Each structure stands twice: as C-alpha cells, then as structure tokens.
Amino acid sequence: MKTNYLMLHTITRIVTFIILSFSIYLFFAGHNSPGGGFIGGLMMASGLILLYLSFDLKTIKRVLPFDYSTLIATGLLIALLTGFNGLLFGDPFLTQYFDYFELPILGEVELTTALPFDLGVFIVVVAITLLIILTIAEDDS
C-alpha cells in the first residue's frame, strides 16, 4: 500500500524554514541574551531531522552531502582556534574581544570574537546530533 505523505511534506516544507531561520536567530542572539551556538545548533539539527523524517534518507543525503564526522572536526577546530587569538594580543587563552561597528543595512552592530567560537560549537552540535540519529536510523535497515 502506498502511503500518502502529502500533509507531512507540505507542512515540513514551511515549518523547516521557520525552524531553520529561528535557529540562526538564536545563534546570533547568543552570548549576551538567551541563545547561542549550542541551543541554535540543537534547533537546526531538529529542523534537519524533520526533513529526514518526512522525506527519506537518500533524498536528503543528496541535498546535504556532508560527512558529519569531518564537520565535527571542523567545528572543533574553529572553536579551538578562536581560543588562540587572545595569544596574539598577549592575553590568556580564550580571551574574547568585542567592538561596535557601523555596517551597511544592519546599522550599528556588536562584533565579538565569541561569535566564531559559537559558530564552532554550532557546527559541532548540528553534526553530532545528526550523526547520532542517522547512525541509529541506518542501523535499523
């Protein structure tokens, strides 16, 4: 019997966008207000898992052709390397710097070195969550 997934597919297409954009909002909201790399990463992973659930593994693998274990390493490396930037200015490991910049369109923005660190965390969380869940899912078949 062929099951009809029309409802699920339609809703997923819309909801995934909301989840993914909210996860990016959370990521940028981080370090000063609630949010950050970890929670943003979890939310993005949950959005992607929704995609995996409603469409099948193979389709999404074609869309997202990442090797998640390499992604984990990349994220870790980004986070670690931002830790070292304090050394350039003679400060201890993991020191963070911030300043305010005028950017076109966005106006005045606070740019910090905590952001790339958070990006590293974000990538690690997304990749680990997906790797764990997909490993369990593939085990089944």
Added chain:
Amino acid sequence: MNNIVVLLPVLIPFVAGVILIFFKNFSTIQRTISGLAAFILLFSSVFLTYHVYQDGILTLEAGNWSAPFGIIFVADLFAGLMTILSGIVGVACLFFAYKTIHKDREKFYFYPFYFFLLTGVNGAFLTGDIFNLFVFFEVMLISSYILIVMGGTKYQLRESFKYVVINIFASALFLIALAFLYSLTGTLNFAHLAQRIAEAEQTGVFNVVAILLLIVFAMKAALFPLYFWLPNSYYGPPTAIAAIFGGLLTKVGVYAIFRVFTLVFIHNIDFTHSVILFLAGATMFVGILGAVAKFDFRHILSYQIISHVGYMIMGLALFTPYAIAGAIFYIAHDMIVKTSLFLYAGVTQKITGTTDLTKMGGLLRTYPLLGWLFFISAIALAGIPPLSGFFGKFAMIVAGLDQGQYIIVFISLLVGLLTLYSMIRIFIYVFWGEPKIENDKDNPVKIMPLLLPIIPLAALTIAMGVFAEPIFSFSMEIAEQLLDPSQYIESVFKE
C-alpha cells in the same frame, strides 16, 4: 600575565586529536601526526615542569577572568611531574599501538580518542578548580569508554558496559558532592575552597563531603572496596589501550585524592586520613590476594594495579613530608613500571597467542632479551634495590615506623613479599621450562619493534633507582609544596 605554557599539555593533545579526525582513512598520516604530537606533548610537559621548578607555581586565568570567578589552571610541581609521566606513558603506548593496533580500529578513530584521553588526563592534573576536575574527568572517561569498547568483541562489550555504568554512577555522585560543597562554601575553586574551609567552623558536614569525594575518587582509583570493576574491564581491550589505562587512569584518581586531601580537607586529619589509611591497607592486601590467586598474565597485572594504588594512598595517609615524598616517588615508579609490564603481556601474547600462564613456557631460550627486560621490571615492581620500586617504599615504611603505624608497615612489607612471589611466578611460568609451542625455535616472532617502546621504560626504571638521590630530593620538594597550601593559594590570588 600570559602563561600559555600551563595549558600546553592540555591544548596540544586536543588540537592533535581534532586534526587526526580529518585523516581517519590515512593510516600513515595519522601515525606521523600522532607520533609528532606525542613527542611535542612530552617536551611541553618537561618544559612546563622546568618552568615551575624555576619560577614557582604558575597559573593561567582562561579568558582573562580572574580567580575565583574564572576558570583557573594551576601548575605546581606535582601537577607538572604528573603531566611528564602521562607524556612518557602516552609516547610508549602510542609506539606500541603502531605495531599492534588492527587497521579497522585505526579507522574507527583510535588516534583521535587516544589524544582526547590525554587531554582529559592532563586537564585533570592542571585544573585549579574542582568543577573543571569533573569536566576533565568526563573528557577522559568518554574517551576511555570508546577506547575500551573499540573492536567490539563480546567480552569487551559485556565488561565495558559495567565499566560505563559504574563510572556514570561515580560521576553522578561527584556532581552531588560538588553541589554539597558549593552550598557549604559558595565556591569551587581549589584555592578559594582551601581558604574558606580553613576559616569555617569544622562541622561534621565537611566530613560528609570529604568522604563523598573520597568515594568518587576511590572508584576511579580502584581502592578497596570499589575496585571490582577493574580486573575484568582491563582484560578486554588490546594491549596498547590496556597499558595506557593501567598506567594512567587509576593514577588520575590517586592524583585527585592527593590534591583534595592535601589542599582542601586538611582540618580533620584524625578522621579523614585514618579512613584513608584503613583503605590503603585493605586495598594493598586484597589486591595482592587477587594477584596471587590468578593464573592469567593480564589479570595478575590488573590486581597488581589495585594493590599498588594502596601504597600511594598509604603515603598520603601518613601525612608527613617524608611519607608523601615516598608516595610521589612511588607514583612515578609505578606508572612507568605498570605500563611496561602491560606491554610485556602484549608481547608474550603476540608470541604465544595466549595470556594464560599455564599455557606458556620456555620463552627465555628463544627471546632472552625479552625475558631479562621483564625480570628487571618485575623485581622493580616488587621493590628490590637498587631498582626504582625500593626507594618509595622504603621512605613510606620509615615514615610509618616513625609514626608508630606498625600495622600498615607490616601489611606493606607482607604485600611487597607477595608481589615478589607473584611476579617471580609469572617469570617462572612464562620464561622457564620447556617451550610449549612447536616450531618455536626455528622461526621466532620478530619482537624487536615491539620491544622498542619498552626498552626506554625499562631504562627509566633502572635510572630512577640509580639516580634515586636527586629524584627523591625532587619528590621531597613536591611534598613540601603539597603540605604547604599557602603557596598554592597565594599563587592563585596574586594581588
């Protein structure tokens, strides 16, 4: 202040581990990077310790947040010595792993997790804050879960499940103890804790927390009666992994006990340190009974680990500079000798295909070098002068006699004798007698590459015995630094 050197023994293996993940399918690249990283790590630890020896205790305030609010890393002489030892053990086991680890295991991230394990171990040595001790314990344990189960044989899966369960339980207990401690003192920084507990009224609650922490660390260090997980779980994994576990992991627990009971909980010594003394005696005795009863090379070594943790704790429990110096000397000796003994077990297993003593025999004829090297390490473990095991034990026994603790002295002497018995029994069964494997003589297994990482360890054992004088005076300095918490506290709160 920028003392990045304090953090190098933590950062180097971390970066190396991350980079190694990228090359999981390229065996040669992995080996090159990991070999280089291991030597750089050892070198950086030596450099750090030299620095500490010259300039006194070094601290690093991560992220420029000052103590007691930020995360502090503190390198005193004891921590420095421990990172050197973990570097030595790390290099030796890595080079042994090159020759013995199966290709499949290499692909399943053996090298990255090996380095993450070292990250956790060195982090636990260098952290200046008891919560980060917990964090680095977790880093170390999670890597060890993966290494211990790697390969996935039925035996490994069964035994490592127990290992995981008991360690998760211990971690939960650790967290509870930390919550207790925080609610009592409002801080988790070692130096700050030491200050506040010294000022506080010594109520029974502090004893409760002290004993809770002791239980947690005793579980990791395999003290009586919480050692039961160790012998079987160290039996399953490949030799290189068992060797680094046997050499390093229990010593991290011992280190934590030393740190907490020389810095923080030192105001009710009558109670806490007599509990530790009792545990020391019981651990020694029960451990050696296990070693005497078993007929398997690796099982005997596992029980020897337990028994010899008892010696180290005994030095702490006596709580005089001389006894603690002896214990520190003993830790250094034990980490080197235990690692090499596990590696011998790996070599004989490679030759004979078994670790059962009754099935081996006559190896001395075909492999004389292996036999005599083993003999050196074996009698060093038993504490025969002039090898390294003797001096630490001697100092502790003298200190015990000075204190009038005759029972523990008697037990430790008896255990020394039984250690000698069990090691010589291995020697007789494995190396004497008639070869039990046919065609042994015509085409001996090439063991020289396997012996390469062991020979430096054996040489170190001899060197520690021959140059016991300077090394012991170094241990004495460490002991005096440990017994004078004000040095540690002042280095953390400089201003």
